[in-house]
Amino acid sequence: MPDLYCVFGNPIAHSKSPAIHAAFAASTGEALCYEARLAPVDGFRQAVDEFIARGGRGANVTVPFKEEAFRLCNALTPRATRAGAVNTLSFVDGRILGDNTDGAGLVADITGNLKFSLAGKRILLLGAGGAARGVIEPLLAGRPATLMIANRTADKACALAEAFSDIAAPQGDLLRGALSAGNFTDLAGQQFDLTINATSASLAGETLPLPPGIFAPGSLAYDMMYGKGETPFLKQAREQGASLCADGLGMLVGQAAEAFAVWRGRHPASAPVLASLRSALKG
Numbered sequence: 121m122p123d124l125y126c127v128f129g130n131p132i133a134h135s136k137s138p139a140i141h142a143a144f145a146a147s148t149g150e151a152l153c154y155e156a157r158l159a160p161v162d163g164f165r166q167a168v169d170e171f172i173a174r175g176g177r178g179a180n181v182t183v184p185f186k187e188e189a190f191r192l193c194n195a196l197t198p199r200a201t202r203a204g205a206v207n208t209l210s211f212v213d214g215r216i217l218g219d220n221t222d223g224a225g226l227v228a229d230i231t232g233n234l235k236f237s238l239a240g241k242r243i244l245l246l247g248a249g250g251a252a253r254g255v256i257e258p259l260l261a262g263r264p265a266t267l268m269i270a271n272r273t274a275d276k277a278c279a280l281a282e283a284f285s286d287i288a289a290p291q292g293d294l295l296r297g298a299l300s301a302g303n304f305t306d307l308a309g310q311q312f313d314l315t316i317n318a319t320s321a322s323l324a325g326e327t328l329p330l331p332p333g334i335f336a337p338g339s340l341a342y343d344m345m346y347g348k349g350e351t352p353f354l355k356q357a358r359e360q361g362a363s364l365c366a367d368g369l370g371m372l373v374g375q376a377a378e379a380f381a382v383w384r385g386r387h388p389a390s391a392p393v394l395a396s397l398r399s400a401l402k403g
């Protein structure tokens with residue numbers, strides 16, 4: 121019997137994770153079976169217990185269960201603790217271990233697939249919810265010059281900046297004041313080399329009130345969302361002068377590759393899987 125894994129979510133029917141992990145398993149020769157499992161909104165814990173009872177070795181967790189997963193773990197990695205959310209569970213000797221690979225997946229896509237270095241860059245992170253929180257530490261680890269968190273509700277951005285203010289990059293502290301926060305109006309007159317959309321504004325069909333001129337020449341706009349065509353944020357960024365645009369499909373594959381490495385101890389190649397998902401999406 122191959123080792124059993126799954127992704128829990130609600131909804132989950134359109135999840136790409138089973139196909140991604142099947143491709144990773146094929147390319148690495150790891151014998152595993154990975155399925156999508158719909159958990160009732162009020163029945164996540166029970167769904168996890170049932171899966172463990174069936175012999176499940178690990179699971180990914182997606183919307184809306186990442187915070188609940190964080191709470192039910194017996195142990196957490198430092199990055200999951202920082203993120204306040206868990207997207208990767210490992211079931212070991214009756215214990216539930218929680219990790220969060222979202223931020224690593226984002227950074228792997230930006231620095232690996234897109235070949236855009238974070239070092240010395242001025243980064244703007246839009247949004248202050250769970251998606252934003254999960255990527256702050258890995259972004260800071262890339263040693264940017266500055267990181268500003270901007271959110272519709274400024275207080276939430278300030279609270280996030282405060283929560284991460286003690287973080288030092290691996291080789292030397294961030295400059296004092298390098299981590300800042302505000303609302304969208306506060307962006308006026310500033311420029312950024314990398315702007316990441318971690319808001320859910322486009323789900324509501326809304327665009328962000330970004331002041332003109334914030335995209336520096338040569339800058340990358342990155343949307344954690346992805347879709348068949350250009351996302352609303354990337355359309356806006358392109359029209360406002362962003363030179364490079366990328367959606368979150370690479371982050372999806374990147375977080376899956378990191379989860380695979382957590383479970384199996386080896387990193388699968390993500391570029392071929394991303395390429396085939398991209399062509400299927402365009403199809």
Ligand code: ATR
Nearest residue numbers: 247248249250251252271272273276319320321326
């Ligand atoms: P997630 O887990 O996806 O981050 P969340 O925690 O609900 O979801 O956070 C959603 C983020 O998108 C928040 O930063 C939210 O801004 P507020 O904190 O002001 O609510 C942001 N967001 C959602 N809709 C938005 C909109 N129409 N315009 C701007 N920001 C929006």
